[in-house]
Amino acid sequence: MSENDHDKPRRKNPWGDQNGGRREDRPQNPWGGRPGGSGGNEPPDLDELLRRTQDGLRDILPGNISGGTAFGLLALALLLLWLASGFYIVNPGEHGVIQRFGAWSRTQTAEGLDYHLPAPIEKVTTVNVSALRRMNIGFNESFTRDGRSSQKSDVPEESLMLTSDRNIVDLNMVIQWDIKSAEQFLFEIEDQDNTIKKVAESAIREVVGQTDMFPVITTGRALIASKVKDIIQKNLDEYNSGVNIKQVLIQKAEVHPDVQGAFQDVQSAKQDAEDTQNKARAEREDILPKARGQAIKIVQEAEAYKQSQIAKAQGDADRFAAVYAAYQNGKDVTKERIFIETMEDILSNAQKIILDDKSGKQGVVPYLPLDELKPKSQSDNNVSATGSTSILR
Known part of the structure; x- marks a missing residue:
């Protein structure tokens, strides 16, 4: 020093x-x-x-x-x-919501460095709008530390639902959603997760309550999920929640264990009824074509018979008219001809014995029995067919 x-x-x-x-x-x-x-x-x-x-x-x-x-x-x-302190960074997939004295001022959607007036004048809240969020309805899910496996536990007060046919189903559903408006998501609804969950539960119960149990647990899952998604989105839009429902997935839909036995009995009865109906339909399909064909055949035969009777009657009428016209021209001749024709019809098959009163000889005139020359069987048939004997004088 x-x-x-x-x-x-x-x-x-x-x-x-x-x-x-x-x-x-x-x-x-x-x-x-x-x-x-x-x-x-x-x-x-x-x-x-x-x-x-x-x-x-x-x-x-x-x-x-x-x-x-x-x-x-x-x-x-x-x-x-x-x-x-007013400088802040908006990361990719985020929006920055700026409040001025507690009220919403603007939303910064561009990525990168930006600035707002320092607190307490303004403050910024960054919201991840690109992340796909997941919400479970009817069950809780806990993951291990490595995130590779999970354990699920039912929540009966959420999963048990009543169908339109008064049956109870156990239903687990997953709601996937993201944020489409950061400022609405922050300021229009309180307790966002709980609000979305309540809206989802209400929509699920509404759709399931209007559907029979069988479609819920079998083939109707996709349609039910679509209806639930539309109702949730509609209700959240009415709240201006800023939430976009991406997908609704039904992971489990089955009969409640307490009514499983009764459900099996009902299903067996329905199956028996369906088998009986199918058998009856098959029998009907076999009988009806035959009956229709038979009916058509009968109708056609009746039509043919009608036409034949009409033609026959018309022919008789025409013949009678012709005879009558001839009768008008010559009554005596016509009477004689009609008499002869009638006698021919009557006596054609009768056994004949001819007596001639003008003959000078006493007794029966010899008669050539031409009928006896015929085969006996044919003669017997002719005799049995006539059943009478005519005597001509």
Whole structure:
């Protein structure tokens, strides 16, 4: 150390004396408390604190800077830090929602560095709008630390539902959704997750309550999921929730164990009824074509018989008209001809015995039995067919 150094005035230590020793009349720390004494528990005097801080800054800073200037620099530094606190970063897939004095001001959708007025004037809340969120209805799911496996447990108050035919089904469903409006999601609804879950439960119970049990547990799952998705989205849009329902998945839909036995009996009865109906349909399909064909045949035969009878009657009428016309021209001749034709019809198959009253001889005129020359069987048939004997005189 040079002599000039000894000649320079030493800078005063703001927290103690110049030689590093302790003084009983001056506290060791700048806040007025004595180490180890009871004064450490007393609140500091604000005026004394400011005075000592000013003295300390005056000792630390160069001699040409006054205490007021030092406070100005300190205030400027604090102001710069406060203004710098307004910078924020919007990450990919996020939106920044800016509030001014608690009310929504704007939404920053561009990625990267941006700025808002420092708190408490404005504040920003970043919302991940690209993440696909998942909500379970009817069950809880817990994952292991590695995230590869999970354990599921039913929540009966959510999963048990009543169908339109008064049956109970146990249904587990997964709702997948994301955010389409960050400001609506933050400010239009409270307790967003719980609100979405309640809306989803209401929609599921509405659709299941309007559907029979069999479609719910078998072939109607896709249609039910589609209806539930539409109802959830409609209700959330009415709330201006800013939520977009991406997909609704039914993971489990089965009969409640307490009614499983009764359900099996009902299904067996339905199957028996269906088998009987199928058998009856098959028998009907076999009988009906035959009956239709028989009916058509009968109708055709009746039509043919009708036409034949009409033709026969028409022929008889025409013949009678012709005979009548001939009769008008010659009544005696016509009568004789009709008589002869009639007698021919009557006596054609009868056994004939001819007696001639004009013959001078007594007895029966010899008659050549031409009919007896025919085969006996044919003669017998002719006799049996006539059944009578005609005598001509």
